[in-house]
Amino acid sequence: MKKIIIYIRSASPIGKAAFLLLTAIIILSIFGSQLSRYPHDLSSGKSLEAPSKDHKLGTDDLGIDLWAQICNGARISMIISLGVATLACGIGSFIGIISGYKGGIIDYILMRFTDMVIVLPQLPTMIVLGAFFGPSIKNIIIVLSLFSWTRIARITRAKLLTIMEQDYIKIAKGYGASFKYIYLNHIQSQILPIIVLCFIKTTGKAIVAEASLSFLGLGDPTSKSWGLILNRAMDFNGIYFTPYWKWWVASPLIAIVLLVVSISLIGRELENKYDFKM
């Protein structure tokens, strides 16, 4: 915790602003149901009310409060993106570390496999998998992480290859140090900042990917994320000819942009700090 505070203090003004925004959205996602007066899944007013004191962001076609939906959507985005980032970083760093440490044929096979997954067109494949496995939060997390680990694996492998060339590793190996010993004493401290950075970047990417999937109607219909709100709004007949888009489309749109941009700014800030480009 102390480290984080020191880090924020040393950040640039833009980084600080991004951090503030992200904290606000995280608070929204945790305390969303306390912060909104109305439920996010039941109608609580007339349909398509304009923003007012009562309904801060207005209501959608079923009369459900949009502010409550945005709060709930923040939670879903957070759950999905953190889930994806955890899974992807786990798989990716595992494959990267094994590949870089072992080298030889194992490295070759793992890297060819990684190349193959990288070449696959992401969005169409996600659509196919999403369509066949059916929409649920769990499936979306799995499908998204299937595509997010590749970059992490490559980066950790590249880093590990440079570490493995160091003399102290060679000497340690010469003394008969086991993988576990070398990993804990020499590798972990060097690889951890990179994985943290990857984690943050993957979170941002996962939010975009989830929003895209649910915008196409492949999101979990029982848990309304921001993309799904957009999807509903765009499917509404005459959304272009009525003023409803001013709150119905704009609020999830702004929410997505703010979250994605603030995460990417924080990622950039970290990149500058560790002097490391992805």
Place this chain on the structure above:
Amino acid sequence: MSKNIFKISVGYVITFLFIITINFFIPRFMPGDPFTYLSSDESGMNVTYSDEEMQKYKEYYGLNKPLGIQFVNYIRNVLKGNLGYSIILNDEVSKIIISRITWTLGIVIISIIISCFFGTLLGAVSAYNRNGLIDKIIYSVFMIISEVPAFIIALIFLFYFAAYLDIFPLSGGFKPFVEYESSFENITDIIHHGVLPAVSLSFINIGNFYILSRNSMIDILQKDYIITANAKGLNKSRIILRHALRNAILPIVTRIFLSLGTAIGGAVLIENVFKYPGLGTLMREAVFFRDYPLIQGIFLIMAVMVIIMNLTADIVYKKLDPRLK
């Protein structure tokens, strides 16, 4: 050299087989089978097959054979160009795809031209004024733009230019039910509909082109001959365009092919925003109606296009830059 190309190609052929395998096994790993799916139709039509009928259909579609033989048959069909039969559109999948693919390729190619041109130009300007005010402004604008997902930008364009200002049409690729008086009118109509999708699609790649061009320009602007050109008192645009940009263009050319690959994937979303009649919109319809043969067919075509683009990028990259040998 040709040995090198062969080596690269082998990797891509394996990827292609990998994709076909995915395509083949996904529906077969699903719980249940297609006839149970069809039996309990979601749209209210209740169709149930008896056991004998199921047996008959399974035999008809070759689903009672062992997986290995099914797989071989599937690959044979795909290589013949036979992608199956669409359930919703009652036509061969390959025919449907051919009728839609030009729309997608059209906006993809135009978007690449836009993003390549403006990205490179702004990158060059930015590099020339390195660390100046102009550079900082352009750089930070691009940093933010490249993080915002393109379909969000497309939505903003849609609501601002099409719905609010009413300059461009809201959706579709052409005016429905219109008899054109001349082919010129036809073409202008299609262009009019294609502007917003192509421009918003170009935002997927413009950031990459910008960064690439900026970095390679910064490298080149430090070379001696640029200093000479400056000392000779040549004007700015001549230095940027004739002396520097020409040499900085190499990495950009190779990037074009890679960008085509990403743009094809990105087009799926953009087309859906504008209801543009390309493959992406078709894919969404197919997903909506659970038309599995169509989904798989589109996926396969898109994957093949992306693979070919990546392969070309690899080869061109090695050809253009002899240092990479």
